[in-house]
Structure formats: C-alpha cells, structure tokens
Amino acid sequence: MLGSYPPEAVIGPTLLSVPAEELFFFVVQTYITTCLHILLNKPVLAAVYLRNEKVKGKFEPHKRVGQLFFAACFIVPILLPADHLEGTYMKLIVVWVAPIFFMLWTFGYQLLLSLPRSKTLLPIAAPTLFLWIVDTLALQRGTWSIESGTKLGIHIWPHLEIEEAIFFLVTNSMIVMGSCAFDNAVAILDAFPNIFPEVPGMPPPLLMLKSLFTSTSRYDQERLTGIENALTVLAKKSRSFYLASGVFNGRLRIDLILLYGFCRVADDLIDDAASAAEAETWIGHFTNFLNTAYSDSKDPSKLEKALSPFPSQAQTILRYLPVDKLPAQPLYELLEGFRMDLAFSNENASKPAPIQTEKDLERYATCVAATIGELCLSLVYAHDPDKHVKGAHDNRDECTQAGIRMGRVLQYINIVRDVTNDAETGRCYIPDHWLTATDTPSTAATKDANILACRKRILDTAFQGYHENRDAIEGLPSYARGGIRVAVESYIEIGRVLRKRIQNNQPLDFAGGGKAGRASVPKMRRVWIGWTTMAGHRGSV
Structure with missing residues (x-):
C-alpha cells in the first residue's frame, strides 16, 4: 500500500x-x-x-x-x-x-x-x-x-x-x-x-x-478562414454583439457571426467610400452578389464573378453567408438603408434632409436594424433543435414582429449615441421637422437645448419599444433565449447610460471606452450585464 x-x-x-x-x-x-x-x-x-x-x-x-x-x-x-x-x-x-x-x-x-x-x-x-x-x-x-x-x-x-x-x-x-x-x-x-x-x-x-x-x-479551410475573418471584424466593430455571440452555441453562433460579418463588411465598404458614386457602386456589387446567391441556378462560376470586386477578406465572409437559412428581402432592405445614408452626401446637399419626419426615422431604422433582427431570428428558428416538435414554432410570426420592433429600438439608441459623430460627417438622423431654424447638423448644435430634447425624445421612444417587446424573448426557442437577452441588454445598457446622463444634466458625448465622443459601456460592465442577464435578471426600464 x-x-x-x-x-x-x-x-x-x-x-x-x-x-x-x-x-x-x-x-x-x-x-x-x-x-x-x-x-x-x-x-x-x-x-x-x-x-x-x-x-x-x-x-x-x-x-x-x-x-x-x-x-x-x-x-x-x-x-x-x-x-x-x-x-x-x-x-x-x-x-x-x-x-x-x-x-x-x-x-x-x-x-x-x-x-x-x-x-x-x-x-x-x-x-x-x-x-x-x-x-x-x-x-x-x-x-x-x-x-x-x-x-x-x-x-x-x-x-x-x-x-x-x-x-x-x-x-x-x-x-x-x-x-x-x-x-x-x-x-x-x-x-x-x-x-x-x-x-x-x-x-x-x-x-x-x-x-x-x-x-x-477533409476540413474546409476556406470556410474556417471566412468564420475567422467575420469574428475578427466583429471584435473590432461590434463589441456588444461580439460579447453576446459567446452565449450562443453551435452552428447558430457561427451563422450569426457570418451574418454580422456580412453587415459590417457592407457598412464599412459603403460608408468609407471616397464619394457617393463609389458608395453606389459598392451597393451595386452587393446587390449583384445577393441576386447571384439567391438565384435558382446556384452557378459557382457566377458566384465567383459576383465576389470578384470585393477585397479578399470580404470574399471569404460573403462566400459563406448562410443564404439557405435567410430570407432575401431583409438583406435587400439593408442595402436600401445604405442608400438612404447616401442622401446625406455633399452631392445631395441642396436637396431636403432625407429624414424629414418621424416616419422617415422609423423607415431608416427598419432598413438598417429591424432587418437584422428579422434575419437573426430566421437563423434562430432554422437551427432550433426542437423545430420538428409539433407546435414548437406556433408563435414564430409574433416573435419575429417583436424582433423587428426591437431592432428599431436598438437603432434609435445608436442614433442618440452617435449624434456628434454623425454630425462630423454631415449626417443628422433627428427628423428635420423637429429642428428649429437655428439647428444644424454640426457638432456645435449638439449642445443646443432643442437638440438635447430631440435626443431625449428618440431615447424615450426607444425605451417604450423596449418595454413593449422585451417579454417576447420568453417566447423564443429556449436554446437561444439567453443569447438574445444578452445581445439586447448589452446594447440597452448604452441607452441607460445616456438616459442617466440626461437626468443628471451631464454631457451625452464623451469617451467611455469606445470612439471619442461616443457613450460606451466599459468591458467589465458589459461582462457583468451579460452575466446577470444569463442569471435571469433584467435591467430597469
């Protein structure tokens, strides 16, 4: 012994x-x-x-x-x-x-x-x-x-x-x-x-x-490279979803990363274009890619031709976009949202502001964000391990509509946060009919009392939509609820930071860990929000 x-x-x-x-x-x-x-x-x-x-x-x-x-x-x-x-x-x-x-x-x-x-x-x-x-x-x-x-x-x-x-x-x-x-x-x-x-x-x-x-x-190395590139893009450009992606599991997580990678690549190539004409060209390339990817022929040579104008990193991401599980219409509407952004360019300076009314604001948020909510939920339902159980998706339409509305909510928070940064590029997503004659889309105007009131008005609309739709998360397939909660709550926390600063009469534009001038939630706080959300606690409205 x-x-x-x-x-x-x-x-x-x-x-x-x-x-x-x-x-x-x-x-x-x-x-x-x-x-x-x-x-x-x-x-x-x-x-x-x-x-x-x-x-x-x-x-x-x-x-x-x-x-x-x-x-x-x-x-x-x-x-x-x-x-x-x-x-x-x-x-x-x-x-x-x-x-x-x-x-x-x-x-x-x-x-x-x-x-x-x-x-x-x-x-x-x-x-x-x-x-x-x-x-x-x-x-x-x-x-x-x-x-x-x-x-x-x-x-x-x-x-x-x-x-x-x-x-x-x-x-x-x-x-x-x-x-x-x-x-x-x-x-x-x-x-x-x-x-x-x-x-x-x-x-x-x-x-x-x-x-x-x-x-x-037998491993598909090109697919692995595409997933890795999409994850790298997310880590740099979408920290809230990058955090939330770790809560999702399996193929759903991979497809969500590829979807968000596509969105970020499109946003970067179109938004960073040197001119409105170049941006319109990129929108044309993305439209052609979607036309090819969703065509019935599924011709590999045509797909490669449609991908050829894109940078190599973007090609690896676009090639593995899970189009078989995604409806096409929201992706085309996303491109329409990018076209609305082009209306702010210098070439169109003499034309009326593209966001004239609250309906215009809602339409824009629908194109650039509500579509993402619909696409994400399409993947959630496609990968649901219980999808073959009778009655498992009876409430799908109801949950999808709530997801679309929640997408608009998150975009409203994004708009309130980015007023200063957007103004520096000549953009103002505050409805033109809300502005006074002295208000202009410039960084100086962001300190104006009316501009602050407009930001509060959009933020109030966002929190009202959040309150009305957040309970729909409980109707989603159980395996994805945690990840959706974290994705929503980590972004809503930015809205809470903004609202608290409004209530305390503090400047809304500050460096909080993200880009200068952007309200941001520090990494450890985002981790804490994710942890408490997974534990079943939700933030206050």
Whole structure:
C-alpha cells in the first residue's frame, strides 16, 4: 500500500480501503477544474482554431512528437529495473496517466496547441496550486501519508512531496485535455455541415467519436478562414454583439457571426467610400452578389464573378453567408438603408434632409436594424433543435414582429449615441421637422437645448419599444433565449447610460471606452450585464 489514512481521519465508508472522502474529493476536483475551463473558454469559438493540415501544414509534426513522448512515458518506466522501491509511486503515476494523455492529445492537440495559454494553462495551474496548498495542510496534520519506502523523498516545499504535486498536476491536466478534446469534437461537428449535415442539439458519443476520427484533410479551410475573418471584424466593430455571440452555441453562433460579418463588411465598404458614386457602386456589387446567391441556378462560376470586386477578406465572409437559412428581402432592405445614408452626401446637399419626419426615422431604422433582427431570428428558428416538435414554432410570426420592433429600438439608441459623430460627417438622423431654424447638423448644435430634447425624445421612444417587446424573448426557442437577452441588454445598457446622463444634466458625448465622443459601456460592465442577464435578471426600464 502506497498511502495510509489514520482511523481518526476517516468518518465515512470505504471502497477497497479507500475512504469515501477521498473518492468524493476526485468528484470535487473534476468539477472545479472543469467549471474553470468552461468559464474561461465560453467566449472562445473553437472552430477558428481548427486547421486543414494538408493545406496549412502546421500541426502534424507536433501531433507525432506528442504521441511519441506519451508513448515513451508509458514504456520507459515499465522497462526500468524494479529492484528499488523508491520511486514506485512516481512510476505508477506516470504509467497510469501516459496512455490517457496519449489518447487526449491525439483527439485535442489542435486546440491544445493553438488556444491562448490563458485558456489551457490557467485552468490547470490555478486548481493545481490550490490543491497543493490544501494537500500540504493535510499531510502536515497527518490526515494521510505516503509510505516512505515508495517515494523519492523530494519536496516541492515543506510537507509537499513531489509525488503529490505531480499527481495533482497530471490529474488537472487530464481534465483540461479531456475538455479540449470534447470542445474539439463539437467544433468539428459545428464547423463542417458538408461533412455532418445534421447534428442534434446534444451530439451522441458515437457521432463525436466520428468527428474526432475525421481526417483534417477533409476540413474546409476556406470556410474556417471566412468564420475567422467575420469574428475578427466583429471584435473590432461590434463589441456588444461580439460579447453576446459567446452565449450562443453551435452552428447558430457561427451563422450569426457570418451574418454580422456580412453587415459590417457592407457598412464599412459603403460608408468609407471616397464619394457617393463609389458608395453606389459598392451597393451595386452587393446587390449583384445577393441576386447571384439567391438565384435558382446556384452557378459557382457566377458566384465567383459576383465576389470578384470585393477585397479578399470580404470574399471569404460573403462566400459563406448562410443564404439557405435567410430570407432575401431583409438583406435587400439593408442595402436600401445604405442608400438612404447616401442622401446625406455633399452631392445631395441642396436637396431636403432625407429624414424629414418621424416616419422617415422609423423607415431608416427598419432598413438598417429591424432587418437584422428579422434575419437573426430566421437563423434562430432554422437551427432550433426542437423545430420538428409539433407546435414548437406556433408563435414564430409574433416573435419575429417583436424582433423587428426591437431592432428599431436598438437603432434609435445608436442614433442618440452617435449624434456628434454623425454630425462630423454631415449626417443628422433627428427628423428635420423637429429642428428649429437655428439647428444644424454640426457638432456645435449638439449642445443646443432643442437638440438635447430631440435626443431625449428618440431615447424615450426607444425605451417604450423596449418595454413593449422585451417579454417576447420568453417566447423564443429556449436554446437561444439567453443569447438574445444578452445581445439586447448589452446594447440597452448604452441607452441607460445616456438616459442617466440626461437626468443628471451631464454631457451625452464623451469617451467611455469606445470612439471619442461616443457613450460606451466599459468591458467589465458589459461582462457583468451579460452575466446577470444569463442569471435571469433584467435591467430597469
């Protein structure tokens, strides 16, 4: 026997001389380490760390080196002479864990090598250090001990044997490597609908094993690149949705990222055009792309021709826009919203302001934001794992209309926030009929009392719409409610910041973590909003 427990330290039953407390400890250790790993990796989209090694040639040598190392860890201790008992405990640890490491490395090496170290090493190091301290106290008190003849006699620090330290290190490593292998299997299933056309909400073990045994040469590297590019665009240009995207799961998350990537690419190319004529040309290119993508012929050569005017990064995103799950009309209406923006250009300075009335404002918000709400919900219903259950989508039309109205709400908040930035580019989305003769779309006018009243009026309309439609989220498919709540609440929080500053008679335009002049919610506050929203708490109206 390598370890012993004094009778006074055991208060429960035993299994093969192992106290129940010891067995329960392994459950607690697994739970703690797994929870930390999940918490740190929830924001990560594992699919972007997959690689077709035939194309990239990045991981294959590392995979073989790791396999050889773990095979040697199993074989070498067995071949060592057994005439000395010292080191027996260490040998048994290594021989026991090496085959498990070999298997987990084989199934999860891509993520283990490419994930940020904070996502892999931290969930190993933190619980290990904690357990080292706890075990030191247990050994010091004599709660249990290792027989002196089987240990090396080396201490990490007083009372902590090296065998104990290694045991906790390798068991926590095993837990994290197992979690990475699980994430790797799910990522493969989610990323490649061409290989796995149908994936249940909770994939069965045999399907997950099949994904792990799938050769990386079958991975669609162009699709992986498109997803990665879309995620990069989101991280830079849409922090609220980037945060919310981590709450969604599976293929829904990937398709939402591709959809938002499309929207951001369109917004950037059209909005950053050097002239109205160039912007109109880009709108024409996007229209042609949609015409081709939604055509019945599905001609690959025509699609490539339609993509050719776009930058390479944009091509990778547009190519994998999930048009089979998205209605076409909202995408065309989104382009119409961009055309409304062009009416603010210098070429049209002599014409009446494009946003004359409250109806014009509503129409604009419908084009550029309500359409996004409709498109997002189309993906939610398309990916619903319970969609084949009778009556599951009976309230779809009602929820979709609420989503459209909520999209307008979020755009109103966006308009109130960006009055100064928009004015600098010659745009004013405040209805012209609300303005006085002295009001102009300039940065100086944003401090005017009437401009402030107009911003408050739009913000009040937004919060009224939020109050009227937020409960519709509870009617959505259960698997997507959390993500939709976080997406809405994280943006509504910007409105709360603006409203509070109005109530306190503070300037609305300030640098709060985003662009200068924009009200913004700091990152940690956005994380807190996401956390409390997922816990079932909603902010005040």
